[in-house]
Amino acid sequence: MMGGYVPLSQLGAVLLRMVLKVWAYSGLVLVVCFLLYYMYGGIFAISLLIFAVTGILYQVQDNLLYSPELPSHSRVYIPIPSMFGLPFESINHKCPDGTTIHMYFIHQPKERQRLAPTLVFFHGNAGNMGHRLQNCAGLYHNLHCNILLIEYRGYGLSEGHPSEEGLYIDAKASLDYLFSRNDVNHSEIVVFGRSLGGAVAIDLAIRENYSNRIWCLVVENTFTSIPDMARVLLGWKILQYFPIFFYKNKYLSYQKVKQIRIPTLFISGLSDSLVPPKMMQELYERCNSIRKQLFQLPAGTHNETWQLPGYYHAIALFLQNCRISALMRQASIDMDTKSDSGYSSLWNGVQDI
Ligand SMILES: *[C@@H]1O[C@H](CO)[C@@H](O)[C@H](O)[C@H]1NC(C)=O
Ligand SMILES: *[C@@H]1O[C@H](CO)[C@@H](O)[C@H](O)[C@H]1NC(C)=O
Ligand SMILES: *[C@@H]1O[C@H](CO)[C@@H](O)[C@H](O)[C@H]1NC(C)=O
Numbered sequence: 001m002m003g004g005y006v007p008l009s010q011l012g013a014v015l016l017r018m019v020l021k022v023w024a025y026s027g028l029v030l031v032v033c034f035l036l037y038y039m040y041g042g043i044f045a046i047s048l049l050i051f052a053v054t055g056i057l058y059q060v061q062d063n064l065l066y067s068p069e070l071p072s073h074s075r076v077y078i079p080i081p082s083m084f085g086l087p088f089e090s091i092n093h094k095c096p097d098g099t100t101i102h103m104y105f106i107h108q109p110k111e112r113q114r115l116a117p118t119l120v121f122f123h124g125n126a127g128n129m130g131h132r133l134q135n136c137a138g139l140y141h142n143l144h145c146n147i148l149l150i151e152y153r154g155y156g157l158s159e160g161h162p163s164e165e166g167l168y169i170d171a172k173a174s175l176d177y178l179f180s181r182n183d184v185n186h187s188e189i190v191v192f193g194r195s196l197g198g199a200v201a202i203d204l205a206i207r208e209n210y211s212n213r214i215w216c217l218v219v220e221n222t223f224t225s226i227p228d229m230a231r232v233l234l235g236w237k238i239l240q241y242f243p244i245f246f247y248k249n250k251y252l253s254y255q256k257v258k259q260i261r262i263p264t265l266f267i268s269g270l271s272d273s274l275v276p277p278k279m280m281q282e283l284y285e286r287c288n289s290i291r292k293q294l295f296q297l298p299a300g301t302h303n304e305t306w307q308l309p310g311y312y313h314a315i316a317l318f319l320q321n322c323r324i325s326a327l328m329r330q331a332s333i334d335m336d337t338k339s340d341s342g343y344s345s346l347w348n349g350v351q352d353i
Contacts, residue, residue: 152166266287
């Protein structure tokens with residue numbers, strides 16, 4: 001009986017040692033598991049969450065950026081230029097990708113139309129082009145210019161849906177359209193863009209085969225990029241870690257503006273509560289055009305800068321200076337060919353004033 005007891009107690013001791021060992025090991029394993037979960041499981045869970053949230057955000061980005069339905073009825077009711085006493089043609093133009101966009105060509109009286117510059121107008125992200133007619137009337141009477149007013153795809157009576165690439169197609173198509181007309185002066189095309197339109201205008205101004213057809217660029221209260229705007233509007237610190245491909249719409253004007261070579265006027269309302277005025281300052285500083293100007297209006301808000309005194313005068317003066325400098329450059333080239341280079345260097349100094 002004793003003999004039976006001893007092995008049993010030995011067995012018990014062995015078992016106890018084993019349990020203790022396993023307990024320690026299993027405890028260790030559990031701790032490691034727990035640590036792994038704590039460290040990486042959380043990350044895994046957060047990744048899943050971010051994946052889901054960004055997926056949703058990626059899809060709603062278009063709705064956040066493009067507002068063709070605001071104010072209501074903007075897709076059906078488009079004010080017409082004659083309501084503001086402006087002579088015009090309503091144009092439906094088919095883009096190369098098959099989307100038909102709607103435009104107004106507002107022209108000076110026929111005898112002056114060919115002599116006048118033509119301003120291509122890219123509007124902001126809400127409403128339709130008809131909501132910009134009061135501004136157009138001011139441009140028309142103060143600058144004595146023709147205006148081609150563009151309604152982006154998915155806006156007003158234009159077909160399709162808005163997208164970054166789509167808006168760039170619209171912009172190129174509108175310039176192509178203008179060049180297909182022989183009743184406008186192709187040497188004096190001014191491209192104008194406000195807010196989102198500024199980003200469209202900047203893109204057009206650096207495109208191969210388009211930049212060389214634009215005389216001057218004017219942008220107003222536009223942003224450096226959509227990722228920058230997202231940070232400003234949403235104020236989420238985490239957004240700065242999102243990679244750029246997360247943004248469906250990028251409009252990277254702060255990169256493109258460096259490639260601009262044509263004369264450019266930056267109009268900045270310093271009371272803009274939507275697009276921080278320092279973005280306009282930044283765009284101006286990064287622009288590589290030798291003829292660039294920043295015109296700041298302290299009382300200018302995002303939508304109403306154009307209503308302030310001095311606004312049209314500043315644009316008129318800028319265009320006039322561009323014309324004068326072109327004439328002087330021409331004169332300098334003429335002198336260069338006729339006389340020694342001493343004179344031409346003098347002229348070169350003058351034209352950059
Ligand atoms: C068109 O603009 C250019 C450049 O300013 C000018 O030299 C030319 O005379 C204009 N053409 C007409 C028909 O006015
Ligand atoms: C620009 O125009 C030239 C000559 O017409 C053409 O060969 C070239 O493909 C065009 N480039 C683009 C990007 O359209
Ligand atoms: C500017 O106008 C648009 C519609 O035209 C509106 O949605 C937006 O809130 C306005 N922004 C500001 C800052 O007033």
